[in-house]
Amino acid sequence: MDNFEPRIVAFCCNWCSYAGADLAGTARIQYSPNIRVIRVMCSGRVDPLFVLKALSIGADGVLILGCHPGDCHYIEGNYKTLRRIPLLKKMLKQLGIEEERVRLEWISASEGAKFAEVANNFTQTMKNLGPSSLGSFK
C-alpha cells in the first residue's frame, strides 16, 4: 500500500480554477501528478452523474473546483454546486463511499498556489484512505 498512487479527477471551471491550474503551471509550482484535470465551463456544469461515473470507473477521488461564491462567470452556477455537493456527499456516504472522496473547493484564476496546495492535500487524503473499493463487487 506504500506505493499506492491514487487516481484523482479534478473538474475545473473554465473561468477561475482552470486558469488557477494554468497559473500553477506557468509559475512552475510543483504539485502532485495524481490529478487529472477535466475542464468544464462552470462548476455548475458538473452533474452529480459525472462524479458517480468517475468513481464507478476507477477514480479514487473527485475534486470539483469552481470560482469563489459571488465570482461566477454565469452569476450563480457555483451556488448550484454549493447546494449539490453536500447532498451528493450525504448520498455517497449511504452507499458506503467515504465522503472525503469528493471535495469542493473554490480556486480563483490568481490562486495557482492554492490549486497546488489543494491537489497535494487531496492526494495525501486519498493515500491515507487507500484505494476506492468500487469496481470490486460481484
Next chain:
Amino acid sequence: MAKLKIALYWAAGCGGCEIATLAIGDKILKLAEVADIVFWPVAMDFKYADVENMADKSVDVCLFNGAIRNEENEHMAKLLRAKSKIMIAYGSCAYEGCIPGLSNFYNRQMTFDRVYIETPSTDNPEKIFPQTRVKVPEGELELPEFYDTVKTLAQTVDVDYFVPGCPPEEKTTWLALEALIEGKLPPKGTVISHSVKALCDECSLTREEKKVKKFYRPYEIIPEPEKCLLEQGLLCYGVATRGGCGALCPQANMPCTGCYGPVEGVIDQGAHFLSALSSIIDSNDPEEIQRIIDDIPDPAGTFYRYSLPDSLLRRARIK
C-alpha cells in the same frame, strides 16, 4: 395466422405485475383471440421441465417481471431467453431492480440476519439460516442460492423491450401488447411508454417558481391542491421520471416516487433527481443549505427507490 405464443414469469417481485397484466380488463379477450399463453406459473400449473422441453425460440414473447435475486431467477431468465424470440422486462423490478433492489444497500448476510434473527416476530434461537443443500431422511433437498447483489433482467440476459412502472399502468401494458399483436415493434431497447419526457409534462398541477426553504415528508403537511408538490417542499420525483402513467399520484396529492424510471436518455435516475432537487434549494449560505438537506433523511434510498441495481454504482459498498 398462427396464434402468438406468450410466456409470463414472476421472479423477485411482489406479484403486482401479475395483477397488472390482468388490469387490461376486457382487452384480455382480444389478447386471447390472437395469443396462446404457453407458460404462466401464477395462473396455471407448469413445471420447469415443461419449459426445458420447449424448442428454442418457440415462444414469441416472454413478459418477465421481477428482479434477479437468486439462482433460480437467473436460471429461469436464461432459460426463457433461450426459448423466446422477444424478451420483455415487464415492470420496474425487471427493468431497473425496484424495491427488491433496495437490498443492495446490504449484503446477503445482513439480509439474512435481519430476516431470520432480528425481526421482532422471529423466534430462531438456534440461528438457523436457509442452506442451498440439506440432507433429510428422504434424501437431499435443494434451495437456490441467494445472491449478495440484486441484478436487473438486462444485467442477466439480453432484453428486447422494457415496460416501466411499479406496476405498469394498464394503458402502458396495452401499448406494449398492441405493438406485439399488430407486429409494429419499436426499435430494440425501447422503453415502452406513452411519453419520453418527464412526468411534469403531463402533470396538471400548477407550476410557478421552484424555490424551497424546507423539505417535508408526505405525512408532515397537507399539501395545497392544484399547486406543484415539489414547490411545496415535497420530494416529488416527477422532474426526473418518465411520463406515461398520467401523473396519477400527484393528482391524488401524493408526490411521484419515480416508478416509471429515468427520462429518455438519462442513465442514472438518482443523480438526475439529486441534481434537479439541489438546484431548487433557496439558499446561498452553506449552513442553511446543510439544514435544508438535513430534512431529507434518506437521500440514497429516496433517489434510487426504484433504480439502485440499474444505477451507475449498482449497490452500496459494505466494509
